[in-house]
Amino acid sequence: MSSLQEKIEQYRQLFNDLAAKTKNIKELEELKQAFLSRKKGYITLLFDELKQLSPEEKKSAGVVLNDFKMEVQQTLTELEQKCLKPKAEKISPDLTLPGRKIYWGAPHPITLFQRKIEKIFISMGFAVEEGPEIETDYYNFEALNFPPYHPARDSWDTLYINDRLLLRTHTSPVQIRVMEKKKPPIRIIIPGKVYRRETPDPTHLPMFHQVEGLVVDRGITFAHLKGTLEYFIRALFGEKIKIRFRPSFFPFTEPSAEVDIECIACHGQDAQCRVCGGTGWKEILGAGLVDPQVFKNVNIDPEKYSGWAFGLGIDRTAMLAYEIPEMRYFYENDLRFLRQFNRR
Amino acid sequence: MNISYDWLKEYLDLTVLPEELAKYFDQIGLMIESIKKVNGDTVYEIETYANRPDTLGHLGVARELATLLGLPLKTPSWPLNELDQATFDLVDIQVLDSQLCPRYCGLVVKSVMVGPSPEWLKRRIEACGLRPINNVVDISNYVCFSLGQPLHTFDFGRLREARIIVRRARKGETLLTLDGQLVELTPDMLVIADESKPVALAGIIGGEESAITEKTTDVFIESANFDPVSIRLTAKKLGLTTDASYRFERGVDINTAPLGAMMAASLLSRCGGKASRGLIDVYPSQRKPKSVPLRLKRIAELLGIEIPEEFVVRTLTALGLKLNEQKPGVWVAEIPSFRVDLEREADLIEEIARFFGYDHIPSEVTPARSFELPASQEQDCLWFLKEILFHYGFDEVINFSFADQQKETIWQTGYQPIKLQNPISSRASILRTSILPGLVENAVWNYNREAEGVHIFETGKIYFWEEDGKQREEWHLGLITSGLKEGKAWNQPSRETDYFFLKGAIEDLFSYLGYDVPSFEPEDHSFFQSGQSVKISIKNEPIGYLGLLKPETRKAYELEKLAYGGELNLTALFGRQPRAFTFTAVPRYPGTVRDLSFQVEAQINFQDIYSQLRKLNVPFLERFEIYDRFEGGSLAPGQVSYSVRFFFRHESRTLLTEEVDRAMLNIISQLKSTLKIQLR
Numbered sequence A: 001m002s003s004l005q006e007k008i009e010q011y012r013q014l015f016n017d018l019a020a021k022t023k024n025i026k027e028l029e030e031l032k033q034a035f036l037s038r039k040k041g042y043i044t045l046l047f048d049e050l051k052q053l054s055p056e057e058k059k060s061a062g063v064v065l066n067d068f069k070m071e072v073q074q075t076l077t078e079l080e081q082k083c084l085k086p087k088a089e090k091i092s093p094d095l096t097l098p099g100r101k102i103y104w105g106a107p108h109p110i111t112l113f114q115r116k117i118e119k120i121f122i123s124m125g126f127a128v129e130e131g132p133e134i135e136t137d138y139y140n141f142e143a144l145n146f147p148p149y150h151p152a153r154d155s156w157d158t159l160y161i162n163d164r165l166l167l168r169t170h171t172s173p174v175q176i177r178v179m180e181k182k183k184p185p186i187r188i189i190i191p192g193k194v195y196r197r198e199t200p201d202p203t204h205l206p207m208f209h210q211v212e213g214l215v216v217d218r219g220i221t222f223a224h225l226k227g228t229l230e231y232f233i234r235a236l237f238g239e240k241i242k243i244r245f246r247p248s249f250f251p252f253t254e255p256s257a258e259v260d261i262e263c264i265a266c267h268g269q270d271a272q273c274r275v276c277g278g279t280g281w282k283e284i285l286g287a288g289l290v291d292p293q294v295f296k297n298v299n300i301d302p303e304k305y306s307g308w309a310f311g312l313g314i315d316r317t318a319m320l321a322y323e324i325p326e327m328r329y330f331y332e333n334d335l336r337f338l339r340q341f342n343r344r
Numbered sequence B: 001m002n003i004s005y006d007w008l009k010e011y012l013d014l015t016v017l018p019e020e021l022a023k024y025f026d027q028i029g030l031m032i033e034s035i036k037k038v039n040g041d042t043v044y045e046i047e048t049y050a051n052r053p054d055t056l057g058h059l060g061v062a063r064e065l066a067t068l069l070g071l072p073l074k075t076p077s078w079p080l081n082e083l084d085q086a087t088f089d090l091v092d093i094q095v096l097d098s099q100l101c102p103r104y105c106g107l108v109v110k111s112v113m114v115g116p117s118p119e120w121l122k123r124r125i126e127a128c129g130l131r132p133i134n135n136v137v138d139i140s141n142y143v144c145f146s147l148g149q150p151l152h153t154f155d156f157g158r159l160r161e162a163r164i165i166v167r168r169a170r171k172g173e174t175l176l177t178l179d180g181q182l183v184e185l186t187p188d189m190l191v192i193a194d195e196s197k198p199v200a201l202a203g204i205i206g207g208e209e210s211a212i213t214e215k216t217t218d219v220f221i222e223s224a225n226f227d228p229v230s231i232r233l234t235a236k237k238l239g240l241t242t243d244a245s246y247r248f249e250r251g252v253d254i255n256t257a258p259l260g261a262m263m264a265a266s267l268l269s270r271c272g273g274k275a276s277r278g279l280i281d282v283y284p285s286q287r288k289p290k291s292v293p294l295r296l297k298r299i300a301e302l303l304g305i306e307i308p309e310e311f312v313v314r315t316l317t318a319l320g321l322k323l324n325e326q327k328p329g330v331w332v333a334e335i336p337s338f339r340v341d342l343e344r345e346a347d348l349i350e351e352i353a354r355f356f357g358y359d360h361i362p363s364e365v366t367p368a369r370s371f372e373l374p375a376s377q378e379q380d381c382l383w384f385l386k387e388i389l390f391h392y393g394f395d396e397v398i399n400f401s402f403a404d405q406q407k408e409t410i411w412q413t414g415y416q417p418i419k420l421q422n423p424i425s426s427r428a429s430i431l432r433t434s435i436l437p438g439l440v441e442n443a444v445w446n447y448n449r450e451a452e453g454v455h456i457f458e459t460g461k462i463y464f465w466e467e468d469g470k471q472r473e474e475w476h477l478g479l480i481t482s483g484l485k486e487g488k489a490w491n492q493p494s495r496e497t498d499y500f501f502l503k504g505a506i507e508d509l510f511s512y513l514g515y516d517v518p519s520f521e522p523e524d525h526s527f528f529q530s531g532q533s534v535k536i537s538i539k540n541e542p543i544g545y546l547g548l549l550k551p552e553t554r555k556a557y558e559l560e561k562l563a564y565g566g567e568l569n570l571t572a573l574f575g576r577q578p579r580a581f582t583f584t585a586v587p588r589y590p591g592t593v594r595d596l597s598f599q600v601e602a603q604i605n606f607q608d609i610y611s612q613l614r615k616l617n618v619p620f621l622e623r624f625e626i627y628d629r630f631e632g633g634s635l636a637p638g639q640v641s642y643s644v645r646f647f648f649r650h651e652s653r654t655l656l657t658e659e660v661d662r663a664m665l666n667i668i669s670q671l672k673s674t675l676k677i678q679l680r
């Protein structure tokens, strides 16, 4: 065997070693350059050496060298295919590990519930109005037909700022403000904060949220009040909820009603129920036809127009819906409580 | 108000069982709060309304049930044992203020044996939830809870000169009341006095001196009517609420006074007493009954259902109204004096609806002649603002609008706070003048309860006096970020929040809501560490501030962790018109990107560089991004290096390299002159 053939054997060995280690296109390119480069490739250099040999040696060594070149080319082609073919894509050894989370903030439950209520009324063509929280006695009481010094005011225990100003005890003054500036038809709801001078207990706090509704137009009846509020309550609590209207008293509505829904904790089955006290009913809102005196106070002719109004405590209704036992949870703002509501 | 089943039977021949009767109460709005068994009797605790003083006695409630059940209302008779003496020979009654005391009835019952009440009366008194005292006191309570007419009984022998004078108190007068309080009287208060001094606070409470005792033999019975407002003002002033004042301030039937006196005298007759002849009844200006018109068609117009005429007439008549028909379907109703609440047609229609049953009124959709626009732009903005913050991982809180004045002083909000006249507690004595203090309290609360990070916001009002003395309410947004941003997970380390997280959220608020890019100017603020806060404004209008909370504030609230906070005036922000949105055409020709790295003096802040870059007036420049900033390292001290990527584009063709080269030169020369940049 000629020394050239031995050399070829050594390069074959080298090539095979390097080819085995070649993992990517870059390494493959280096390997290709090292062996096949036109100037300095090993095989090119071997062919140069071949030219120096005697014709006989040239012949036998030439066959071996050509074989080697073909072998190299073929291996490189195979390697190239291997390198180009995408590597099997692997994610992780354990696909059951938890995914990456992006934390989405939680709306306050009162906001969430208020929005639910707003959406139902907006879908019925109502507009959302608002008004000041610091009110005068006129808007909070007098215009709503609370006579001065009347015990009717006792249920609306008031926080005063001075002799002229107070914190509104209900959202109803906004009814007056809207009717003063806008002529019928009126079709609005008014959500907002209200204040009462209450000693805190599980269902009473000095600040809470209310939503008020008001419709004024020709020919509005008590039947319209019933139908609309029943639709609203069903939209909020489900198609099957039992609803009852019973007579009540509010200075600014006549006739007045209170609306109860069946206790969703016990459905009237538990005489010891902590939610309904065993009555099977839970009061959720007060309503009625707008009192004619209220219309007169805003220069709307009660002979021409009629209307209905309602007021609902958002906090207490949300407590029912989410089965929250105490109102103070809403204002402690404990994240462990609040974050339960980002599941909307 | 406690209503006894057995007591009702004095007025009604009830055939329904006590348990069954309960549902009828509910139907007409006399809500039952509880049902108890007392001495074998059934006692309903009912909710009454401020406009229905007639339901504060069994007679009134019986009248309601009689109307509903179609039963006749019985009228018990009250026979007397009479003396030969006439009442006016025994006692002299003078009413000096008939405004505050429109009617005063009285008589004397002599030879009464004061002692324990008979069993039937004790049962009545216990049904009311009271303790039997003696027959005289129990009888006056029995009359009160029967008719809703409060009585007062005096020991006649203690009334000096046998005189009753109804007058205003004189300055400096006092009264030792039945419950042992010495009350200082003022001239706005009405008293019952004898010859020399007040013996009772009219319509509220009697005096100790003339009270019935075991030694009493002769009793003076007062059955009077007092002005509701005067009673209420006096009772409020003295902080006294009695069964009597509770009724008088709601309005007692002016025509029940004689019956009340006669009923008490009759019952005292049964205790050996003999009543003086002829009731004294001081009633100088007789009240005419109210007349209220009623139209049958109006009932249907308001209730949404036609109610039979026969039902209307029957119901209102049973309730004691007299209907005088003017023409078919039109009446004038004469209102009985015990129904102080019935004044207008609507009030009568409510009575009809109540007895017809709300359940029998149909349910209909409210028709609409027009639909309102659903929500104002502000309400939309407010909700969108919240959604952006949820996306950033802020949780929403709602705090009380009240604040602790002392604690708020630490913040020096600069607003004149609004104080409450009658706060619930001294820690809630003012209305808040900033959202942030509440958020700091929330952060502390949560850090004390396992939280590792607190990122919260609140939108709500702040309240303050303006310089002209007017109250003002402003919508604000407050935010706080503190502690770990995200919890540790297998594939991500936990991260501390920082100022730029908060700033990023605020920048996005402006941009997503369509407002101009705000400017952030370093400026000190009382909430924040010196040099660690910025003022946010749009076109020179201040909108808010943001920075690192002062350590002193954190200490006052015992908040250990660093906290970054911000507050925006949403009233000011939403008062600005956001940019109207219209789409921009998507480019159809490729753009060209060029990077530029330069250094500037460190006192030129980002805001300056950014605004100079925005001011660049260079053809084809579409936008730019600042993608790197560093100082130190190879840079000379006092120098900062920035790398900016510029995007060039022509809308209708591909740009030539030379055009972009020229634009870059232009940019460099402009920045050299405005910012004194040095290329790197």
Ligand SMILES: [Zn+2]
Binding pocket: A263, A264, A265, A266, A267, A268, A269, A270, A273, A274, A275, A276, A277, A278, A279, A280, A281
């Ligand atoms: Zn229940």
